[in-house]
Amino acid sequence: MxxxxxxxxxxxxxxxxxxxxxxxxxxxxxxxxxxxxxxxxxxxxxxxxxxxxxxxxxxxxxxxxxxxxxxxxxxxxxxxxxxxxxxxxxxxxxxxxxxxxxxxxxxxxxxxxxxxxxxxxxxxxxxxxxxxxxxxxxxxxxxxxxxxxxxxxxxxxxxxxxxxxxxxxxxxxxxxxxxxxxxxxxxxxxxxxxxxxxxxxxxxxxQTLFSIFHPDAVELYNVTTDLEKVCRQLHDPTIFLGDVSITLFSPFKPMLAAIVNIREIEKQMNNQSFYIETKLDGERMQMHKDGDVYKYFSRNGYDYSQQFGSSPCEGSLTPFVHKAFKNDIQNCILDGEMMAYDPTTQAFMQKGSKFDIKRMADDSGLQTCFCVFDVLMVNNQKLAREMLSKRYEILASVFTPIAGRLQIVLKNQANTQKEAVDALNEAIDNREEGIVIKNPLSVYKPDKRGEGWFKIKPEYVNELMDELDLLIVGGYWGKGLRGGMMSHFLCAVAETPPPGEKPSVFHSICRVGSGYSMKELYDLGLKLAKYWKPYHRRDPPPNILCGTEKPEVFIEPYNSVIVQIKAAEIVSSDMYRTDYTLRFPRIERIREDKEWHDCMTLDLIEQLRGKASGKLATRHLDVDDNEPQEKKRKTISKVKKKIGLVDHFKAPDLSSISRVSSIFEDVEFCVMTGTRSYSKNELESKIAEYGGSVVQNPGSDTYCVIAGTENIRVKNLISSDKHDVVKAEWLLQCFEAKRFVPWQPGFMIHMSPETKQHFAYEYDAYGDSYTSDTDITQLKEVFLRINDLQKEPSQDMIADIEARYSWDSSPLSIFRQCIIYLYPSDELNSSGAKIYQRKLLTETLMLRFYGAKVISQLEEGVSHVIVGDHAHLEEIKAIRRQFKRKFKILSQQWVKDSIKAGKLQKENVYLI
The missing domain is CATH 1.10.3260.10 (DNA ligase, ATP-dependent, N-terminal domain)
Incomplete structure (x- = not known):
């Protein structure tokens, strides 16, 4: 008082x-x-x-x-x-x-x-x-x-x-x-x-304190994030704000999406149509523009105008997008996601990668891109109270999109749960974070969550994620309600032990402190309490290897427990001994059924990391019952694939002709698209007539994917590299022959790794069989392939051939994707031109021998510049700044170590 x-x-x-x-x-x-x-x-x-x-x-x-x-x-x-x-x-x-x-x-x-x-x-x-x-x-x-x-x-x-x-x-x-x-x-x-x-x-x-201060305080703070303005403007509790609205150059709390059960989508949307957008994995940002003045504010109201550019003359974004705005646009407020765009791959980087969009360096090789999904003001007209469908129409007239710089987030209009499931499965295939569902009738409500906007990530759906069994090896004392107990834990994976032995060395991989209830945390604390020992940085336990992240206490592995961890993805990190960590980890349960030595090994985690570019969501959701494909169809027996010529020296089995409906018995297909003559439905009906089963999303029991034409979904399946994608012509030949026609190279749109390996043994580089007879038509196709391959092959073409026939694992192709320039060394020049030329030629031939393309002058398109000393480093960096594609500057040791190891070494260690 x-x-x-x-x-x-x-x-x-x-x-x-x-x-x-x-x-x-x-x-x-x-x-x-x-x-x-x-x-x-x-x-x-x-x-x-x-x-x-x-x-x-x-x-x-x-x-x-x-x-x-x-x-x-x-x-x-x-x-x-x-x-x-x-x-x-x-x-x-x-x-x-x-x-x-x-x-x-x-x-x-x-x-x-x-x-x-x-x-x-x-x-x-x-x-x-x-x-x-x-x-x-x-x-x-x-x-x-x-x-x-x-x-x-x-x-x-x-x-x-x-x-x-x-x-x-x-x-x-x-x-x-x-x-x-x-x-x-x-x-x-x-x-x-x-x-x-x-x-x-x-x-x-x-919120309680705000409501006591003034009834309008919460709303005003949400649209201004300015506590001082709230206190001054609402000092008199008897005066109310008539219309609190979003204003130019004043940051506001953005509208947010709530988590929703995918089964409830149609109900949440009142059985009306809705928008589906890709959930972008960047930094939520709002752009305020008034003429040549720009301001950028983060979700929490921080001002990042200095980084992105407060005028067209400065920053990592504004100079590139200023002229994209239509001539009649004087001012506007846009809401969206700030992303890092790689112009080389023409793809967005995920936030889990080693970069910070808010502090991205000019020579990182990435560029800033603002992906806009909403507009809140145009030429002083406030739009927050307009319906989303109307705001989308207005947004299309504000600027002309520039690929990789200023883009409008694409949206699809949908009506059913199945369409949402298909979109989520496509996001999984594309290694994306998830999807966002929006009601076209929704208005923009700052700092409100779930007012017509919903998000669905793979980790929100049961059993879509790969779960990891990790061992607790360290702990951290808690604060507040968790005071006096371990609130966070350091988890590790084991070095793979020799057969029959238990692991003895463990590598730290992540720190986790969520997912459990207070009771579960208390019970776990009681179980481990007597085993904790102080962790001394100068004398760490030899069997628990850590990175820069050290625990406060540690526990001997044989006294510890395994916890089942769910996370979004595996990302690079130098804080842990594995050189990577888990993004958004949380404890699902304690594995009472497993002994400490049954935890995940380094080999297993490496396999997971490579399986889907680090993403831990790889399975599809089934539209019928919302369970993964792998879980649903366990009753269908696996059919051994009939690849190549099966029993081609024997007389054909004519008994199948009279039993047309049984040639595809117990065989599961996924038909993606039809042909001009046969629609997708007609192909599916025909498969059923011949005894086969049809699914809409391929799973582990799917024999192959059938495609008459290639659309985006087919391309996504190809990029996942998990299924054989076969031309519809093969299926039609099976129908016509009334038997299971063996696959040939001409039928294949894409081959899984297993099938690739088989074809490499059965066919030569032009698709000509080593063992079976050929006919005139097949021979013409082979000659056409020979003519195509006779053209001077590009680096990408060679890499594609190597990958197609599983030769890309050879040590002789480790530099195949590299375009290298060897920067002349002053030290070499001083020892004589002939000696220098001889050494340069040797290094060039060595790199070419191992698959690299070595160029004679520094030009656009080079991926790596190898230097022997630092004498010309500033000069090289100055050249790099002028290039559209940023190359990496590495020491010669990177080449030597990569050749010695038989695989490319991590470039970050050798950067100059």
Whole structure:
């Protein structure tokens, strides 16, 4: 409660914050926190607020246009909303060291160790993990009994810390902290620490506090993300906002999609049509444009205009998209996803890759692309209340898309659950994050989730994900409700042991701290509690190998348990010993049925990593019952594929002619497209007549995929490399012959790895069989292939042939995809032209021998530049900046190590 004596010193120059002791605010916060009744908690906040407003009215009774507001107090109560203004760069460990230094505590003393090891349980279990509470008991006998600071003074000192942290003035940060500490009581410092750490532990939500402050506060904050504007504009609780709307150059909380069960899609859409969009894996961003002025804001309201360009003359995006806007567009606000685009592969990079779109370097070889999926304002016309279908129409008239720079997110209109399932399966095949379903009638509601927008990811659907059995090898003490127990765990995979032996060495792969209930966490903690040992960085356990991420405690593998982990994908990371980690990992269950030595091995995780470019969703969802194909059709027996000529020296079996309906008995097909003569339905009906079964999505029991024409779905299946894709002509020949006609190269659109290997043994490079007789038609086809291959083969053509016949695993093709330029070395030149030329020729021939294309001059299209020294490094980088396709600059050691290992080595290690 604000004391009455404060009104004795009222002055027109003063603010409420400069008159209210900081201790009063701390007392209110303490009352809120200690109150056991949740409905009662807001009352303490309301009493403080009413007192503040009463004092404010008295202080500014005769003034107009007062800017004084509740903001100085509100920003301390809700510090998590002021991340940019209150970015202190201070965590518990830094505070602990500072207190030890300022209070001159013995470094190995009891109190110093309490501060440093605040997460470890000691004494009261309630204190573990609560640094502010532990610090309070250490400070209580050493600090002022009563503080001397006002709320304004605290704000000024905290602002000083934030400003000096931004310019890396650690000495000034320390100075301001010292002022706070020396002029505050231990009680006040407990709450100061919570404000600095942005972890208040009040037990009441910000929405509740906002609603007490003003009925419109939540809505205004959602569309502005500006706490100061909320406090000033809504200071008077009797004045309401007529229409809170999105405004230019003011960041707003974006509308979000809720998770939905795919079975509920039609119900959620009221059995009306809906839009399906690809869920992009980038950074949510909004672009505000007014003439030549641009602003870019993140989902949390951070300003990234400096990175992407506040004008057409600067930044990684604005200079490339400014002229794309139509001439009649003066200003607009666009909502979308900022993506990294690789112009070489003409594909978007996934966020799990090693790059940060907000800090992407010019020479990374990637370019910034803004993928727009909504428009909120055009030429001062607010559009948030327009239906989504109308906003889409307007969006199409705002700019002309530029591939790889400024694109409109493609959408398909759909009506059924099956179409949503097909779209999800296609996203899985394309290694995409998932799909977004949107209601065409929805209006834009900032910071609302699920108001007509829904997201479906493979990991949300049971049994579509590959799950990993990992061993817990390390732990981290928890904070807050998890204080005094292990809240996060370091997990590992085992080095593959010799046959018959148990693994002895384990490699860290991820840190996980979600997916379990508090009871499950408590039970797991009890099970492992007696086995934890302190982890010493200078003397780590020899059988648990870590990267830069180290645990606080470790456990011997034979005392540990296996946990089943679900994650989105496997991504590169130098924080763990495996050199990769899991994205969005969570614990599904504890594998009580498995012994510690049955955990996943390095070999198995490598196989998973290579199976789908690291994505852990590889199975399809069945449209009929929402279970994966592999789960559904276990009753159909596997049919051995009849590849090539089967029993071609024997007389044909004529018995099948009279039993036309049985030639495809127990054989499962997936017909993707029909031909001009036969539609997809007609082919499926014919298969059924001949005894076969038909599915709409291929699974592990599918014999082959039939395609009359190639569409996007067929191409996606080809890229997944899991199924044989066969021309419909083969099926028609089977119908005509009334028997199972063996496959030949001419029938194949795409071959699975198993089939490729078989064809490599049965046919030569031109598709001519080594064993079977041929006819005139087949011979003409072979000659046509010979003529095509007689043309000078490109690097890509050679690589394609190698892949087709499974020769690409040969060490002699390790550089096949590389176009290399050997940069001349000054050191070599100085030793004589002839010697230099001889050495250059040797290196060129060596690279060509191992599949590389070596060019004689540095030109567009080169993928790698190999240098012997750093003498011309700046000159090479200057040339690279002028190229459309960015090449990599590597040391000669990369070539030597790759040849020695028989496979390409990781380029990052050899970058110059």
């Amino acid at each position: 604000i004391p009455d004596h404060a009104s004795d010193s009222i002055s027109s120059q003063l603010t409420v914050a400069s008159q209210v002791p900081f201790e009063d605010l701390c007392t209110t916060l303490e009352q809120i926190q200690k109150c056991k009744s949740r409905p009662q908690k807001p009352k303490y906040f309301k009493d403080f607020l009413d007192s503040w407003r009463k004092f404010h009215d008295a202080l500014h009774e005769n003034e107009k246009d007062v800017t004084d507001s509740f903001y100085p107090a509100m920003r301390l109560i809700l510090p998590q909303l002021e991340r940019e203004r209150m970015a202190y760069g201070i965590k518990e460990t830094m505070l602990a060291k500072l207190y030890i230094e300022l209070l001159n505590l013995p470094k190995d003393g009891k109190d110093a160790l309490k501060l440093l090891n605040y997460r470890a349980p000691a004494g009261s279990q309630d204190d573990a993990g609560d640094f502010a509470r532990i610090a309070y008991f250490v400070l209580k006998p050493r600090c002022l009994k009563k503080g001397q600071l006002t709320i304004q003074q605290v704000n000024d000192l905290l602002d000083s810390i934030a400003n000096n942290n931004a310019i890396k003035r650690k000495d000034m940060v320390k100075k301001s902290l010292l002022q706070l500490i020396t002029q505050s009581s231990a009680f006040e410092q407990k709450w100061l620490i919570r404000m600095i750490l942005k972890d208040m532990k009040l037990g009441v939500s910000q």
